Amino acid sequence: MDDLRLSAMRQLGNGLSAAKHHEDELIVEEAQLSMLRRLGASEYNILGALNNLANTHGALGRLEEASRIQRDVYYGHVKLNGEGHLESLAAASNYATSLVDLERLEEAKSLLRSTIPVARRVVGESSEITLRLRWNYAMALYMEGGATLGELREAVTTLEDLERIARRVYGGAHPFTGRIDLPLRAARAALAARETPRA
Numbered sequence: 001m002d003d004l005r006l007s008a009m010r011q012l013g014n015g016l017s018a019a020k021h022h023e024d025e026l027i028v029e030e031a032q033l034s035m036l037r038r039l040g041a042s043e044y045n046i047l048g049a050l051n052n053l054a055n056t057h058g059a060l061g062r063l064e065e066a067s068r069i070q071r072d073v074y075y076g077h078v079k080l081n082g083e084g085h086l087e088s089l090a091a092a093s094n095y096a097t098s099l100v101d102l103e104r105l106e107e108a109k110s111l112l113r114s115t116i117p118v119a120r121r122v123v124g125e126s127s128e129i130t131l132r133l134r135w136n137y138a139m140a141l142y143m144e145g146g147a148t149l150g151e152l153r154e155a156v157t158t159l160e161d162l163e164r165i166a167r168r169v170y171g172g173a174h175p176f177t178g179r180i181d182l183p184l185r186a187a188r189a190a191l192a193a194r195e196t197p198r199a
Helices: 002-018 022-038 043-059 063-081 086-101 105-123 128-143 149-169 175-195
Strands: none
Touching: 002 022, 022 043, 043 063, 043 086, 063 086, 086 105, 086 128, 105 128, 128 149, 128 175, 149 175
16 A cells, blocks of 8 residues: 555656646655655665655755755765765766755865766766766866866866767767757856966
8 A cells, every 4th residue: 555655656746747846746755755764665765765855956946955965865875885886876966966056166076076987987988977977077177266277178178078978979969968068168268268368
């Protein structure tokens, strides 16, 4: 009976999400999480429910709460599976995105400096997770108000490399490939402004 209730709650939450009724979705997801905990569900299932909750908070513009939950999900997966597990790397990407969205760029860079080498080793240079982690790193580099010339150059180089890999792996029409263009132009402009001596 409890499995049926959980399944119905998941379906209801998905429907509310698709209809963009995020306030109602949040109520359903909190109830689902409470039920999972009461039933003694696996840590893996609880982390999945927390991730959904974080996404809903993000959709509602509650970025601080979303980031706090994404942090918990990331460290939960690391504790459960180790830092090189696919779920841990995906959670790291989500957490890094939340930090960049909040412009907590030093925290994002610190997380990504330790996570990107692991992703490269475990899932490879062309994996979507590795590409997303590197994209977040480039964003954190060039968005920093006091970015050094070296950081701006690294951001441009990283984004150019990501664009080449994404075009080769996914093609020009893939959403991830298209997502690179605007930050690449912005990073190039920031770099050019810094490199051009003032008259």
